Amino acid sequence: MAQSLNLFVSTSHTSPDLTHSSYSKPIFQTPFLALPLTKPLKKSLLIASSAPENVAEYAITTENGRNIASPASSVIEVDAVTEAELKENGFRSTRRTKLVCTIGPATCGFDELEGLAVGGMNVARINMCHGTREWHKSVIDKVRRLNEEKGYAVAIMMDTEGSEIHMGDLGGASSAKAEDGEVWTFSVRAYDSPRPERAITVNYDGFAEDVKVGDELLVDGGMVRFEVIEKIGPDVKCLCTDPGLLLPRANLTFWRDGSLVRERNAMLPTISSKDWLDIDFGIAEGVDFIAVSFVKSAEVINHLKSYIKARSRDGDIAVVAKIESIDSLKNLEEIIRASDGAMVARGDLGAQIPLEQVPLAQQRIVEVCRQLNKPVIVASQLLESMIEYPTPTRAEVADVSEAVRQRADALMLSGESAMGQFPDKALTVLRSVSLRIEKWWREEKQHEVMDLPDIASSFSDSISEEICNSAAKMANNLEVDALFVYTKDGHMASLLSRSRPDCPIFAFTADTSVRRRLNLQWGLIPFRLGFSDDMESNLNKTFALLKARGMIKSGDLVIAVSDMLQSIQVMNVP
Numbered sequence: 001m002a003q004s005l006n007l008f009v010s011t012s013h014t015s016p017d018l019t020h021s022s023y024s025k026p027i028f029q030t031p032f033l034a035l036p037l038t039k040p041l042k043k044s045l046l047i048a049s050s051a052p053e054n055v056a057e058y059a060i061t062t063e064n065g066r067n068i069a070s071p072a073s074s075v076i077e078v079d080a081v082t083e084a085e086l087k088e089n090g091f092r093s094t095r096r097t098k099l100v101c102t103i104g105p106a107t108c109g110f111d112e113l114e115g116l117a118v119g120g121m122n123v124a125r126i127n128m129c130h131g132t133r134e135w136h137k138s139v140i141d142k143v144r145r146l147n148e149e150k151g152y153a154v155a156i157m158m159d160t161e162g163s164e165i166h167m168g169d170l171g172g173a174s175s176a177k178a179e180d181g182e183v184w185t186f187s188v189r190a191y192d193s194p195r196p197e198r199a200i201t202v203n204y205d206g207f208a209e210d211v212k213v214g215d216e217l218l219v220d221g222g223m224v225r226f227e228v229i230e231k232i233g234p235d236v237k238c239l240c241t242d243p244g245l246l247l248p249r250a251n252l253t254f255w256r257d258g259s260l261v262r263e264r265n266a267m268l269p270t271i272s273s274k275d276w277l278d279i280d281f282g283i284a285e286g287v288d289f290i291a292v293s294f295v296k297s298a299e300v301i302n303h304l305k306s307y308i309k310a311r312s313r314d315g316d317i318a319v320v321a322k323i324e325s326i327d328s329l330k331n332l333e334e335i336i337r338a339s340d341g342a343m344v345a346r347g348d349l350g351a352q353i354p355l356e357q358v359p360l361a362q363q364r365i366v367e368v369c370r371q372l373n374k375p376v377i378v379a380s381q382l383l384e385s386m387i388e389y390p391t392p393t394r395a396e397v398a399d400v401s402e403a404v405r406q407r408a409d410a411l412m413l414s415g416e417s418a419m420g421q422f423p424d425k426a427l428t429v430l431r432s433v434s435l436r437i438e439k440w441w442r443e444e445k446q447h448e449v450m451d452l453p454d455i456a457s458s459f460s461d462s463i464s465e466e467i468c469n470s471a472a473k474m475a476n477n478l479e480v481d482a483l484f485v486y487t488k489d490g491h492m493a494s495l496l497s498r499s500r501p502d503c504p505i506f507a508f509t510a511d512t513s514v515r516r517r518l519n520l521q522w523g524l525i526p527f528r529l530g531f532s533d534d535m536e537s538n539l540n541k542t543f544a545l546l547k548a549r550g551m552i553k554s555g556d557l558v559i560a561v562s563d564m565l566q567s568i569q570v571m572n573v574p
């Protein structure tokens, strides 16, 4: 196994016949303290000077004229918004915190989706609780078309419905108002539209059997409250005690003597038969993430992962565990270990545990994910008031800042982008709050100091982990402009992200789906690039391509690592 740790610096010069040619020479080789080597400088790449604006036409050859990269493989792809940001602001100020937007009626049009992509949406989420299969397909198609035609790299996350108890869809109405003292009927009957007044369908057959007179019925974790006053066959009569707006398919929980009633509930499968059909649909459509609602144990995640592995065309759809139940908190570590990421789904979580415990649960989930190297999304009600108003409350801004300060990988909009009046403004708030906190870290040199436990399961993985931890630390100490990582499966990129370094991480991968999945991880700027096992040529090729696009410039200090050659290289862009 080649496990040398090479530290390189590079110098550059120009000669009349070349646009750039760069030389790299190692200054250290393992062991670390070896003296600089005086190896002769090696010319590595010649880059033709024509057509700098058209990267595809670049001819990349070695000194002896042999082509090492076909024009196609010399193309580098990066998200169009990121590219503009890199050019305008320089890469130290690119946003590290990723943004997820739930797509709904307010944002399912092509132009609206483009508005979100321009505003920095990294992942579009479709919630299988709402909308038809055709609707979801049309959203996926539009996002893919945006990516292809306009150069974005928006990933798609499908969120399963799960089989918790919820209301029906209100016969097409966008909401219904429940007033104090009104009596409403909750029933397993499927009402024809128009829905009778003050009648709500419940999706769970055992509902009327399970509730008792005197129980408290909470809609969406307490947004509206009812008391059960009478049971008549399948109909349960409830008195509204806390008025509010009922939203289609809102989640229902019932409480008895101050605790959540969940015996029967616990028998419901995490993945219902409808969910399996949705998952088949997601696999067929090649979504990038499947978020599993109401996960109770690692078992269901393992089951889903092997199901996907057996069916998915190009293997990998990342499975995100939604932490939104008491059971998921109990089994947190094993669930996160089994998953490819997690979501702090505060909406339902706040209906299952006392509200004042939600912030601590959030902190713990974010921390465990970081330690186990899994991306984590903080979700729900971040900017809830922006569903109706164009500016957030001060408390909401504080909540968003707190999630950013916890260095969560991603923040998510739900109703704000799905059916709110100001989706773009809400996204702008997430973006500007993230940027402000991140800038403050850099201004105040607030390095992250979290102790990261060893997580590698093999010696080779341990080396990767040590390399990434060291490279991130070096990047902070040397105040480098960027970390570069060349990665086949994204693992080394995620290890760098885990250290939350000060500088951005340029992650190069040849695989389009790996690139889209890296979109969810803190600080990573994913690029698609074909590369070889020869790091020197990879670096020179990357420098040339990025310089031609104005994304880096001569003199920028870069640390590069790769999962082919386990090494750390420090160099100035020639």
Ligand SMILES: Nc1ncnc2c1ncn2[C@@H]1O[C@H](COP(=O)(O)OP(=O)(O)OP(=O)(O)O)[C@@H](O)[C@H]1O
Binding pocket: 102, 103, 104, 105, 127, 129, 130, 131, 159, 247, 248, 249, 250, 293, 347, 348, 414, 415, 416, 418, 419
């Ligand atoms: N595809 C859709 N069609 C219609 N309305 C939608 C759609 N997606 C979301 N919404 C609306 O936006 C609101 C917030 O979306 P969100 O995805 O957070 O759903 P939710 O119902 O709160 O459930 P979950 O717990 O699964 O997140 C929903 O309550 C619904 O009113």
Ligand SMILES: CC(=O)C(=O)O
Binding pocket: 293, 322, 324, 344, 345, 346, 347, 348, 349, 379, 380, 414
């Ligand atoms: C996102 C989600 O499912 C929740 O907050 O409940």
Ligand SMILES: [K+]
Binding pocket: 127, 128, 129, 159, 160, 161, 162, 293
């Ligand atoms: K859901």
Ligand SMILES: [Mg+2]
Binding pocket: 293, 324, 345, 347, 348
């Ligand atoms: Mg939920």
